[in-house]
Amino acid sequence: MRPVTDTLSLSSLTPPVRDAIRGALLSWFRAGHRDLPWRRSADPYRVWVAEIMLQQTRTETVREYFDRFLARFPDVAALAAAPLDDVLALWSGLGYYGRARNLHAAAREIVARYGGRFPQDAEAVAALPGVGPYTAGAIRSIALRQRAALVDGNVARVLARLFALPLRPQEADGRRALWQLAEELVPEAPEAADADNDPGDFNQALMELGATVCLPQQPRCLLCPVSEVCLARRQGDPERYPPPRPPRQVPEVDRVTLLLCQGGQVLLLRRLPAGLWGGLWEPPTGEVDPRGPHQALQRLCQEQLGAQLPVERAQPLSPFVHLLTHRRMRFQPYRLEVAAVPPLHPQGEYDQLRWLDPSRPAALGMSAWVSGLLGRLHTPRRVCDAERTT
Template sequence: MYSTEQKQYFSEKLLSWYRRHKRDLPWRRSRNPYHIWISEIMLQQTRVETVIPYFHRFVDKFPTVEALAEAPEDEVLKAWEGLGYYSRARNLQSAVREVQERYGGVVPDTKEEVFALKGVGPYTAGAILSIAYNKPEPAVDGNVMRVLSRYFLIEEDIMKGSTRVLMEKLAKELIPEGAAGDFNQGLMELGAMVCTPKSPHCLTCPVMLHCSGRAAGMEAELPVKKKAKPPRPESRYVALLEGTGGQAGRVLIRQRPAEGLLARMWELPHALAPGTGTDGRDTAQGPDPAPAHEALAEHLDADGLGLGELRWFMPAEHTFSHIHWELDVFLGTVDNPSLLPESSAPLPSHYRWITREEMEQYAFPNVFLRILKAYFKEREGAS
């Protein structure tokens, strides 16, 4: 399909370039398959600079397959706090437990076994097999598709599954004998450092001479990628409920369900605002508390919590891949005699009254961390 000369040139030049120019990254300092695995999961949709501190902390806290297998899930989630895509953490621990039980703690080295692990797809399987075990398997991610689409002038939409399959076939053919790990990492390194999305640095590229995309003046137009749909807007009311009496100095948090968005993460109670539109919100004193009280009161009543008066505290925003949250945070109290210490009616088990110090024990999405930190900071300044 593509000329043997163009392919051989690419493989040889890229491999030698990588060995001379590779960055000194934490997970490149060992061939520990467990550490390689952790790094690959963390690096999914996440930049190297973001991952580095998380990787150090995670490996330090869970140094072996056995240690992670035996850890409480809450601690694993807390170690992942802020990284996003939290199912990665839960799938990783689930898969690590399987490796501990089924393979005696040794990460398997066959395609079938690695691919079968939870959270390990075509890319990650290839990455673990090639980097940790030097097996000649392709590891095709966004970087690799960008590099290959430019060098070989491939105009297929990289969002299509069929294109990834095509790229995997090509990438596998390019792997030099006995150098799968270095070559695959070189492909990604080139994409990260030279063949970058916006303005590729062709003049420093080790394979520019035979790059078809460059020759055609197409390097900036590739890869072809269908645009994603914009996230749908959602307006929400958030309740920052301050404890009274025996709970003075604490705020009320709750844990999300085990499935879906931000699964098992902790958060402040919140409710969808009726009419997700952008109706005239912020005045100088903030939005009207009345509709917020109505929505939050109904929401909290379902958990047996009564809501006292609200006053506006701050706005907040958060964008997921598919949802854009516009939040208005209100301060209030739980106006509910049944929750006094002497009452027999307990707080539902997925709720907690916590102090600022106890925040450290719970994993929060970043948007709620920001709100809580702003709150505790302001309260400290006021006292």
């Protein structure tokens, strides 16, 4: 690696400086990096699945999901042939379930339009549902070995610090500048066996640096291969970059949910395929009613099940809070044990119905709060004495 003594700025990103950064990052990455399952082969399918899972999700979280997913769906044909329910079941707990729906739709598109072979064309890759600018760059550079840039949260932070850019990645001009920088830095794909200047390795090096060294708080600059050229470090306070994003208000929402039990089984409904928790299974859930819990439960049964049930016998369980990026949801669960039920017709927000034995959890797509609630049902703790829903 060549030492770089020039003052680094956008205008001084000369070819020698650029090459020095490339060389330092590539040799640092190749000297040692985390052993991640999706790095063991450059199969476009594996890279694609991993990159979708990695959207807004930590690598350590993805690791287990990826292995289970690849064991069940080893190739794009297997994924395309599976029902969406099975895909969502393996996605349960990972969040952003629209990713799973898009992944499944894209797999079917790859089979239908490209004969099951992953498209190589840049426009075709970018046109797949669920594949945006970042994921397209990742697939093209890592799996297809094309010269393609990428900017994720890690890269944005590394570049903002390296060049001391007071740019917010979530704003348009910040995005534009960071992407332009990334595109100037990413090396050309090697002609043949020459493994140097691999665009995929370079991009992974940038991300690895952001994930393990150039951390949001307390960056470990002493371990950084490019600390000598880092303007933020030269200024003495790398944490200033990128500037913090403005905090946002998170509205609170109250819900009641009904665990209808019969013969050791609990009723679950499947949500409509779009929107929050689309396609996932949950107990009938609805809004609270200012008139009281009985009215809320009665309305719930009427609107979501098309039935009347003895909701006055429902017992309140411990309420819990479920946090989302844009909502703070407070759930008040009720349990209602019945000997027999009238005919039930899923409607409203739901399109299907089934009974589940909570002690033998089936492979169903469920949100984390549903899994937690069913687990609590299986091994009950205690029932709330107070019946308060406000």
